[in-house]
Amino acid sequence: MKKTILLLCLFISFFSYTQDLNTKEGQRKKTIQDVGDYTQHAPALASLITIIIKKDKKGFWQFAKSYGTTLGLTYALKYTINKPRPAGRTDGHAFPSGHTSVAFSGASFLQRRYGWKYGIPAYLVSGYVAYSRIEGIHERHDGWDVLGGIVLAVGSTYLFTTPYEKEHIKLTFNKDNGDYLVGLKYKF
Numbered sequence: 342m343k344k345t346i347l348l349l350c351l352f353i354s355f356f357s358y359t360q361d362l363n364t365k366e367g368q369r370k371k372t373i374q375d376v377g378d379y380t381q382h383a384p385a386l387a388s389l390i391t392i393i394i395k396k397d398k399k400g401f402w403q404f405a406k407s408y409g410t411t412l413g414l415t416y417a418l419k420y421t422i423n424k425p426r427p428a429g430r431t432d433g434h435a436f437p438s439g440h441t442s443v444a445f446s447g448a449s450f451l452q453r454r455y456g457w458k459y460g461i462p463a464y465l466v467s468g469y470v471a472y473s474r475i476e477g478i479h480e481r482h483d484g485w486d487v488l489g490g491i492v493l494a495v496g497s498t499y500l501f502t503t504p505y506e507k508e509h510i511k512l513t514f515n516k517d518n519g520d521y522l523v524g525l526k527y528k529f
Contacts, residue, residue, distance in 0.1 A: 377473025381440045384447025384463040403502045410497040411446040427483045438482045441490030444470040449498035454505050
């Protein structure tokens with residue numbers, strides 16, 4: 342009986358999606374939205390993996406505070422503002438985009454803590470997630486919702502996160518057999 346009910350629920354949910362999926366455009370939009378649904382977590386996962394590899398305890402707590410603040414503020418604003426979704430959707434809670442704020446929280450942490458070398462790929466993924474919120478099959482957000490998620494995430498990160506290497510310039514000195522060598526190293 343439970344299996345029958347489960348299959349019936351799956352069939353009904355599949356049927357409701359197929360109304361929009363009968364066209365190539367509908368299929369394209371669904372793919373964009375689905376990829377955005379999954380990739381929203383990639384920057385945060387990359388942040389955690391980088392923290393573990395670098396054994397960065399301070400970075401872990403900074404990430405926890407910035408990510409937690411982003412999530413808390415995102416949902417507090419969603420329910421406080423209760424902005425309707427575009428295209429006449431009635432479920433509300435559009436501002437700010439949760440998917441976008443999650444993605445940009447991880448990306449901005451990587452950039453702020455470990456530099457642009459880590460941040461650029463994460464921002465590219467986050468940019469796709471933001472695009473998927475506007476272009477997805479049900480057009481869940483508009484540009485303001487996405488921008489709100491970005492500003493919220495980046496602001497929370499910059500509030501709690503400091504760069505991993507504080508010293509970017511290092512002066513070196515070496516003496517060998519009467520020869521002296523002075524060096525200057527700059528880390529980006």
